[in-house]
Amino acid sequence: MSIAKTYTPADVEAKWYQRWQEQGFFKAKANPRKKPYTVVIPPPNVTGVLHMGHMLNNTIQDVLVRRARMQGKEACWVPGTDHASIATEAKVVALLKEQGIEKKDLTREQFLEHAFAWKEKYGGIILEQLKQLGASCDWDRTRFTMEPELTEAVLRVFVDLHQKGLVYRGIRMVNWDPLGQTALSDEEVIPKDVMAKMYHLKYEVVSSEYVDSAQEQGEKSQYSIPNTQYLTVATSRPETIMADVAVAVNPNDPRYTHLHGAKVRIPLLNREIPVILDEYVSIDFGTGALKVTPAHDLNDYELGVKHNLPVIDILNNDGSLNEKAVLYVGQDRFAARRNIVKDLEEAGHLVKVEEYASIVQTSERTKAVIEPRLSLQWFLKMEHLAKPALEVVENDTVKLHPAKFKNTYRVWMENVRDWCISRQLWWGQQIPAYYLPDGTYVVALTAEEALIQAREQSGNADLQLTDLRQDEDVLDTWFSSWLWPISVFDGFKDPDNADVNYFYPTNDLVTGPDILFFWVARMIMAGLEYRKEVPFRNVYLTGIVRDAQGRKMSKQLGNSPDPLDLIKQFGADGVRTGMLFSAPAGNDLLYDEKLVEQGRNFSNKLWNAFRLIKGWEVDAALPFPNEKAVEWFSAKLNATIAELDEHFEKFRMSDALMTVYKLVWDDFCSEYLEMIKPAYQAPIDPETLRLTTVFLETLLKLLHPFMPFITEEIWHELKERGPKEYVCVAAWPKVQPVANSAEVLARMERALGIVGGVRTIRNQKGLGPNKPLTLAAKTDDAQLLTDYDGIIRKLAALTDVSVVTEAPAASVGFVAGSSEFFVPLEGQIDLGAEKERLSKELEYAQGFRDSVLKKLANEKFVANAKPDLVERERQKLADAEAKITALEQSLAAL
């Protein structure tokens, strides 16, 4: 038979994925005899494509799910997509524009038709891509946040929250995205550091009550005496002066006491506005005078309310100036700014321009600069929902991994503000509020129900459906995704159905910290509000995938590899393990192709271990010579399984992978297989083959969650399997205690230490790996040499191992444990070098002994330290002294 020397993933991956699906391994059904294990996918944007972040995130989920499945749980991973209202609508608008169609020329229905067509065409590509990664989702459960059932869930919740008095409508200063032309929630706004310009503008003072009080106290003032004819204000937004309704100064500012009660004239416009006094104004920032523009700044709005000022809104939805501005009407805000600066300068109103570091708020989705804007929006009160949601994280009912995110979570929850849930878009769930002709409104699940309510509310029994007008706005996307863990099991339509009762609460959620508030926190709120139970127990927060230089991956930089290309090149298993090698929870992953290369190499290593075993011929007559090797590997394997389980419990995925990686590569391949490997083309005894096959099968099981494809391939190539016998559903190995495990491991470690010593000498002396050598040991543990004789001779390529009392002449030595070993080497001995080596060794041992002595001589140590610790120190001292004696003798013998 011949097996390919290198593993070629492309040949087998699609095959196994299909088989698993045919077998229905990924399907989950409520099964009272099994424990449920549930994960809901963070639904990717329906029109999105797979990027590296998805790869990391979904690999982690798949590892968790596959392991749970093998542990005999009813593993249920629910896939699906998100309608992503702003992002998708923006994409559709852009696409239509390319076709020469403007959104404003379409009706809502026509637009939605286009949007759904787009969704049908491109939607769900990402889910197909996930299959190539090996994601073991229950595809029959695939959901979409805007499908009819989930939309109904959203509407039900809206109606319910409205009935509870938690949803309200109000005029508030909201974050307006002039590009998306919609309001955004506070969480969708990203502050960006910029260098901005501060314009100092002169406003002419026009007051009859002018009193020059500043002049009198001028000498005492730390501030320069202002121009009495003008008041200078500092602003970063000169184009909004047309919306000014006042100029505010601090009442305690001595520079401006003469202006108390005065009026000033807006430049260019010449409209008069009052000077108001408010301690909100900082004396030492800017000029100490603040222009008040209630329509376009939150603080100004609050000042306006406090001082009873009018509101002048000079902006259109798209960020251009409207006729209320009088000047620059129709120009975009930034164009208007450029123009007005020029005009102000010409008119002599521009005193100076300063550069200063500032922050602009931008839209997370469209990147547009946010315009604070007063508008009528729907809000959800958060206080009632946030309180219990904070509590369950504080008391670890929901555990965040890593736990440091608890702090972030707490701060946000304690300061949470009401959630603006309306969006001025079409792609999404239209708000089920219906306006009556009299301007009042009702909220109901359907138009028909709304009509009944409306008739009652208005006392007008003749109202018709056509008299009602439904709110134009849709709900924030997150208003559907916060219900996801419940809605995917139809928990709103049918709150007592078998699925939701069985699979909810889910177990683990894997997502990025960037949506901790958007999504995670709100799911916890919804879960507690609607099921009285948290939606999940553990939240694993991944990092961001960056490039090797730590930059975020982006299309512009071109530093983001195509995940599907990577899978083609390195295999899904290689990519999965590559991503996981260096991805502790919460840490950013610096992606480097070397990582997936390492993953690919690991696949190949495993493949070749299989090739070796598969290639052996059996001779039934041979005795079993590998008791020590088998005993040791059993112990090692079981110790490692325990370690692995612990890593999983703590969600240390990288550590878990590294643990199996080393078990396979170092312990199994480098040590165990080398110990039992028959000579070239020699047959193997049946018992060793049987046991080794079992070992390999166990390793395949441990590896399967990480590397599903290659493990399944080898599983089936290794021997004939029953029709349902897949590693995918094999039982996860349990720790089986091995007698004297610690001692077995320790003794083999010492034996391997001897092997290492001989190999080091081979390397140092340039002897090559196979030159026959002998070994002489000065040791008080001759039994070790007897027990491990075969292993030591084989791995170190020795023809003979003997016990001696004196160092043989002309030999090179090394120390392992407290014993000394010698390799006789005719004519290759450098006496000087040997002396130097021994002296160094001796010096180190003496230093070590002295430090232990010092410790033991310290009365306080002996008195305060734990007794067994002191005992150990005494043992260390004895060992060190024995070693020193041996070294001194050897040195004297030279």
Place this chain on the structure above:
RNA sequence: GGGAGAUUAGCUCAGCUGGUUCAGAGCAUCUGCCUUACAAGCAGAGGGUCACUGGUUCGAACCCAGUAUCUCCCACCA
């Protein structure tokens, strides 16, 4: 401006309640090897004042205080 976390080998990170294994792992580097499972490999080696300064303790990478640097989160100074 407020808060949280971090700083350990060239890189990415472990290091649990201070005390065997306390200075580790993987990758990278260097030196030998095409030794018939694997050169996508084998064998071996060299890398660190545990950010800095003090303190507590018999004993500190670990506890405390301060300093520096970095990251993240929150925040309305025009």
